[in-house]
Amino acid sequence: MDEKKSKVLIIGATGNLGYHLAQFSLKFSHPTFVLVRDSAPNDPVKAQKLQSLSNCGATLIKGSLEDEKSLVGAVKQVEVVICSIPSKHVLEQMVLIRVIKEAGCIKRFIPSEFGADPDRIQISDMDYNFYLRKAEIRRLVEAEGIPYTYISCNFLTSYLLPSLVQPGLKTPPRDKIRVFGDGNVKAVFVKEQDVAAFTICSMDDPRTLNKVLYLRPPGNVYSMNELVEIWESKIGKKLEKIYVPEDELLMKIKETPYPDNMQMIFIYSAFVKGDHTYFDIDSHSGAEGTQLYPNVKYATISEFLETLL
């Protein structure tokens, strides 16, 4: 593996995942640059994050994806660019891709994905182009010949797991639980900090060049029936399972207006269609994070559920 620590630009470091990416970049001794929009320091939470990153050695650069000149200045200082902007804005990376191409100094680009693999999902007819936009960015990166790694981490633990996959709830149920489909299809959850650690490990690694880094850590891949079992063992009580068959879930998705139905669409994708796990990882186009980086200590689902007791 390349011993030299690349200089990294992180776009989106005041956000949820982006902050952890910047923290781990610094923790793993990468010279770390953070693109900061004008408005961010006015928000006390974001200002605190920026202060903390700066205290740890990050260089803050004023700029945004809307300001091409600022992007050129920032990209020219680094060798790796990681973007972690929200999914609804991913097409705004088009200008970034053009800047990266013209700068010619970037040896790895990690675009904003951090979910299920947009080239593998089986729900593209119903997701309001959520994954199509991410796939479009992939095609552009590849057409421009920009070296890349795509991070396919599946669900972040803060998404859906705090409610044990119950739309509308914030905490896991202790009496009755809805189980979608037959409850036997496995999905993947990975904690934000762990996604960040695996991402930073991958960005200088020749084994992940022009590949998808999938995260399927042992202890983090479970069906809904298994999740319920783990939770029951923790609370020392059996739950009443209410099975919601596929056609009923599809009907609920149809009846619920966008974007309120997106949670159910992601549940359908992961726990009914099996979009996180239905395919084997092809070693020509992908690699699995825990196999490449066995030393990264990650939180298991069982450990995460322990924190909800």
Ligand SMILES: NC(=O)c1ccc[n+]([C@@H]2O[C@H](COP(=O)([O-])OP(=O)(O)OC[C@H]3O[C@@H](n4cnc5c(N)ncnc54)[C@H](OP(=O)(O)O)[C@@H]3O)[C@@H](O)[C@H]2O)c1
């Ligand atoms: N798999 C999952 O379960 C899951 C769940 C949630 C998110 N995600 C993925 O994680 C990634 C990041 O999402 P997030 O929820 O962490 O995002 P977030 O918390 O909303 O943070 C967004 C960040 O992007 C920055 N940003 C937005 N537009 C920008 C622009 N035009 N120029 C520069 N910076 C811009 C924001 O800056 P300001 O502070 O200046 O606004 C902020 O730092 C996305 O790819 C998303 O799909 C995955």
